[in-house]
Amino acid sequence: MATGRTHRPATRSRGIPEATVARLPLYLRALTALSERSVPTVSSEELAAAAGVNSAKLRKDFSYLGSYGTRGVGYDVEYLVYQISRELGLTQDWPVVIVGIGNLGAALANYGGFASRGFRVAALIDADPAMAGKPVAGMPVQHTDDLERIIEDNGVSIGVIATPAGAAQQVCERLVAAGVTSILNFAPTVLSVPDGVDVRKVDLSIELQILAFHEQRKAGEEAAADGVVPPVAAKQQRKGPDGDVPP
Amino acid sequence: MATGRTHRPATRSRGIPEATVARLPLYLRALTALSERSVPTVSSEELAAAAGVNSAKLRKDFSYLGSYGTRGVGYDVEYLVYQISRELGLTQDWPVVIVGIGNLGAALANYGGFASRGFRVAALIDADPAMAGKPVAGMPVQHTDDLERIIEDNGVSIGVIATPAGAAQQVCERLVAAGVTSILNFAPTVLSVPDGVDVRKVDLSIELQILAFHEQRKAGEEAAADGVVPPVAAKQQRKGPDGDVPP
DNA sequence: ATGTCTTTGTGAACGCGTGCACAAAGATTG
DNA sequence: CAATCTTTGTGCACGCGTTCACAAAGACAT
Numbered sequence: 001m002a003t004g005r006t007h008r009p010a011t012r013s014r015g016i017p018e019a020t021v022a023r024l025p026l027y028l029r030a031l032t033a034l035s036e037r038s039v040p041t042v043s044s045e046e047l048a049a050a051a052g053v054n055s056a057k058l059r060k061d062f063s064y065l066g067s068y069g070t071r072g073v074g075y076d077v078e079y080l081v082y083q084i085s086r087e088l089g090l091t092q093d094w095p096v097v098i099v100g101i102g103n104l105g106a107a108l109a110n111y112g113g114f115a116s117r118g119f120r121v122a123a124l125i126d127a128d129p130a131m132a133g134k135p136v137a138g139m140p141v142q143h144t145d146d147l148e149r150i151i152e153d154n155g156v157s158i159g160v161i162a163t164p165a166g167a168a169q170q171v172c173e174r175l176v177a178a179g180v181t182s183i184l185n186f187a188p189t190v191l192s193v194p195d196g197v198d199v200r201k202v203d204l205s206i207e208l209q210i211l212a213f214h215e216q217r218k219a220g221e222e223a224a225a226d227g228v229v230p231p232v233a234a235k236q237q238r239k240g241p242d243g244d245v246p247p
Numbered sequence: 248m249a250t251g252r253t254h255r256p257a258t259r260s261r262g263i264p265e266a267t268v269a270r271l272p273l274y275l276r277a278l279t280a281l282s283e284r285s286v287p288t289v290s291s292e293e294l295a296a297a298a299g300v301n302s303a304k305l306r307k308d309f310s311y312l313g314s315y316g317t318r319g320v321g322y323d324v325e326y327l328v329y330q331i332s333r334e335l336g337l338t339q340d341w342p343v344v345i346v347g348i349g350n351l352g353a354a355l356a357n358y359g360g361f362a363s364r365g366f367r368v369a370a371l372i373d374a375d376p377a378m379a380g381k382p383v384a385g386m387p388v389q390h391t392d393d394l395e396r397i398i399e400d401n402g403v404s405i406g407v408i409a410t411p412a413g414a415a416q417q418v419c420e421r422l423v424a425a426g427v428t429s430i431l432n433f434a435p436t437v438l439s440v441p442d443g444v445d446v447r448k449v450d451l452s453i454e455l456q457i458l459a460f461h462e463q464r465k466a467g468e469e470a471a472a473d474g475v476v477p478p479v480a481a482k483q484q485r486k487g488p489d490g491d492v493p494p
Numbered sequence: 495a496t497g498t499c500t501t502t503g504t505g506a507a508c509g510c511g512t513g514c515a516c517a518a519a520g521a522t523t524g
Numbered sequence: 525c526a527a528t529c530t531t532t533g534t535g536c537a538c539g540c541g542t543t544c545a546c547a548a549a550g551a552c553a554t
Contacts, residue, residue, distance in 0.1 A: 019511060025456040029435065043531065052437035056513055056534095063533055071519045071532040088456050089463030096455070103357045107350035113435060113452035118459065157462055158455070181465060182458040184451075188276065188360060190299035198461045200454050204431075205360035207447050208343070208405070209272040209335050211429040212365065214445045215404055216336030218428060266541060290501065303543055310503055318502045318549045 016087075020061045026051045027058065028084045034077050043074035090118035095154045097180075099171050100163030101126040101141050104186055108162060109137035122154040127167065144171075151178035158182045165189045263334075267308045273298045274305065275331045281324050290321035337365035342401045344427075346418050347410030348373040348388050351433055355409060356384035369401040374414065391418075398425035405429045412436045 030050040034042055044062075048055035062068060062075070068083055069075045085091055096114065098105050101124050108114075109124055124136055127144040134141050142150060150156070159180040161168050168187035175183065176197055185191055185201040193199055277297040281289055291309075295302035309315060309322070315330055316322045332338055343361065345352050348371050355361075356371055371383055374391040381388050389397060397403070406427040408415050415434035422430065423444055432438055432448040440446055 017511070021460050022453075022457055024460070025450075025453040026437075028456075030437075044533095045531085050437070052439070054513065056515090057511090059531090059533060060512085067533075069532050070521085072521045072530045074531070087460070089459040090456065092463075094455075094459055094462070103354035107354040108451065110350045111451060114455065117452055117456065119452075119455055158458055182462045184454055184458060190273075190277075190297070192299070196465070198458055200458060202449055202451070202454060203272075204355065204358060204449070205364055205366075206269075206272040207431055207449060208341075208361065208366055209275075209337065209364065210269055211405055211431060211445055211447060212336040212341055213268050213271070213334070215341070215429045216339075218443070264541070291503095292501085301543070303545090304541090306501095306503060307542085314503070316502055317551085319500045319551045321501070 016064045020064055021088075023051070023053065023057075023061055024084050024088055026053070027061070028081065028088070028090075031077055031081045031084070035081055039077055041070075041074045041076055044069070047075070085118075092118065094119050094158055095122035095156045096120065096158045096160060097123045097125055097147075097150060097154075097156050097175075098160045098162060099125045099144075099147070099175070100161060100167070100187075101131055101136055102162065102164075105162035106136050108160060108186075109139065119158075122156055123150045125150065127163075147171075147174055148178040151175065151180060156180060158184070160184045160186070161191075162186045263311045267311055268335075270298070270300065270304075270308055271331050271335055273300070274308070275328065275335070275337075278324055278328045278331070282328055286324055288317075288321045288323055291316070294322070332365075339365065341366050341405055342369035342403045343367065343405045343407060344370045344372055344394075344397060344401075344403050344422075345407045345409060346372045346391075346394070346422070347408060347414070347434075348378055348383055349409065349411075352407075352409035353383050355407060355433075356386065366405075369403055370397045372397065374410075394421055395425045398422070398427060403427060405431070407431045407433070408438075409433045 027047065030047055031042070033050070034047075044055045044059045048058040051058065059069075062080075065083060065087055068080055096119050098108055098121060101109065105124070105126070109121060114121060121137070121139065124139055124141045125144055125147055126132070126141050129143060131141045132143045151159075157180055159175040159182070161171055161175075161183060163171055165187045168185065168189045169191060172183060172185070172191045172193065176193060181196060182198045183191065183193070183200070185199055186203075188203055188205060191199050191201075274294065277294055278289070280297070281294075291302045291306045295305040298305065306316075309327075312330060312334055315327055343366050345355055345368060348356065352371070352373070356368060361368060368384070368386065371386055371388045372391055372394055373379070373388050376390060378388045379390045398406075404427055406422040406429070408418055408422075408430060410418055412434045415432065415436045416438060419430060419432070419438045419440065423440060428443065429445045430438065430440070430447070432446055433450075435450055435452060438446050438448075
């Protein structure tokens, strides 16, 4: 997982556990795929496999939403798509601003996954005057000076920060002051925000570092266990029959 | 958080809890900043504030690494930077390949946070023949046909997938077959991999959906507080909540 | 040396998330 | 209608992670 919530004591929102909320989008994606293939119903076992989770966990997750399944049959795909969408608030359109149109910001602006799921990029904002008016993803970049006006005019409550680390906190404060209450932060900094504002962060470098840790551990155990293992031997280990590594 | 581990029963690697490993990069970043300002020592309270976590949690995290602090004084910044770097495996250089050089792949290639922390982009790979040879981030894009050779020649064990969803699983399988054992996945798909391969995923769309959920909840509570909807009656009833629609 | 003050390291309690295992519920068949 | 079969929904137990609270350890002053 590349991101995580930022402090706040895991407020169980309306009885739905945070861990469940984090999995709902996963289920929704699998269900959407089934829907496009006109599959009418799906069992918890099948859907769990498609989403890469345990079936008992999936059933428990759905139980927080209500009793939407039929015993002996499974879940109605279309109905469940609607219920989860509604639960996640995706039946309405969320205008989003992206601040910081560098490589990453531009990539985000071009990312198709937003529009398809209830999000609409309302504006692209950058501090560089040279960027102003330049079209990115078919949309002119606007200058930071207009940030407050843009937020207000479009009723934006979700902001994406893709600026350099040094600018992030200041941008964050301006967004919050202008009325934004949810922030997705790509800048490698800890943002401090007032209560009531949600921050989620995505940090590419941190994800790689976590992988490196496990990679190092694997290399160490391998060397310790059976001396030097040629790289060719590793590729044959598809689907290892034995379970986990011994302690 | 934008990412999450993919199944696997939370193997506690060498006694260091997974949750702690995920925070080490955070501490490292804060410590590096202190180091650049030539701060000699730091207390758990100060460092915790800089990293945005609870100080007790930070001390417990460090206790898994060893007793590196001095009571009454705090932690030696330089020493701790070294210890955490070593623990994360960042004292060695990790060659990384990026597969899928679209907007996102290019952004990742240009991202400075990699090189600065022990990672080196060894190659950029794309399936489009028109991209081959084209320079991105000062490095020529190579064709997918050479994937296996590139992995082997450079001893790559970490791969980044930034392809469209449809291509991700196939690319993943080729990477794994060629010897890659850690994958950072940006494609919106569940990857299935053999045991022993680590996958972390970063999903921009999922992060936004989680924010939308909280945003909706906040809006709902606000309305309820204003007397529009009784807070409890709103949605708690199972078996057919108010706003549902028959299939 | 002795006492005081600061800060670490950790024992213990608690809460959340996970997974097992099974009873309840409905479909389906005879 | 009764019997059987499938699949949901959930009670329960377990383990991980978080937080509190405090004793132990060292720095520093007298």
